Amino acid sequence: IDIFILSPQNRWAFVIENKVRSTQRAGQLLKYRNRIMELFRAQDSSYETATAIDISGIFLTLKEEWPEDIEYTSIRYEKICHFLQLYLAQEAHLLSPEVATFLAHYLEILEDLTGMSKKRSEMENLARQLYRDHKRVLDFIIEHGSGSDFALAVHRLFGENPHRGEITNIAGHNFVYSSLSKSVV
Incomplete structure (x- = not known):
């Protein structure tokens, strides 16, 4: 009760x-x-x-x-x-x-x-307008950004455009860059 x-x-x-x-x-x-x-x-x-x-x-x-x-x-x-x-x-x-x-x-x-919130309705309208105005950029982020946090960390370690065979040292250990996917480096 x-x-x-x-x-x-x-x-x-x-x-x-x-x-x-x-x-x-x-x-x-x-x-x-x-x-x-x-x-x-x-x-x-x-x-x-x-x-x-x-x-x-x-x-x-x-x-x-x-x-x-x-x-x-x-x-x-x-x-x-x-x-x-x-x-x-x-x-x-x-x-x-x-x-x-x-x-x-x-x-x-x-x-x-x-669903009666005026603030929420205003935010939804703003989000729709933002999407209409910046559709290409937002679609790009949605398509390529699913592993973005992981990718950002990898790029921080190996550089912005890492090449196969590049070596980086982390805590006294050498790591060789091979490839990058959404969750594996």
Whole structure:
């Protein structure tokens, strides 16, 4: 259970199951409800039936997925983003600076996860424009740059245009250059 709120005196429990990069397992939500009912029964013998406790839940998900258990309501992170955007725009002045900052950072994370981030959209547009303007150079880097870190290290040792048979000394050992591929020298 990701978030669990319990009010024994009101015979009420609330569960939030958070799914970001995974999906629900078969029977997972029902198992949580059963565990909560067992908890109530263990605390007080007057909680004998399933109706003796009201258990509600939210199935918070990044994707379009419905909870297996009808006691849960599905809410997508997109809706949380919309709510937080409106809330922070209208009510942030009522919050302490720490809470407002926390919610703003949380909103940024959710916007990135949901693809609703304006900053991310701007970066994607900038990247597309950069690619259009410099396609030949970027294609060259992609095609020839896959082993570039390794190649840079080899060129640092043997020179910019090493020839077969060239010798370099590293830590008292002589190495003879033969050839260079993406990961072997």
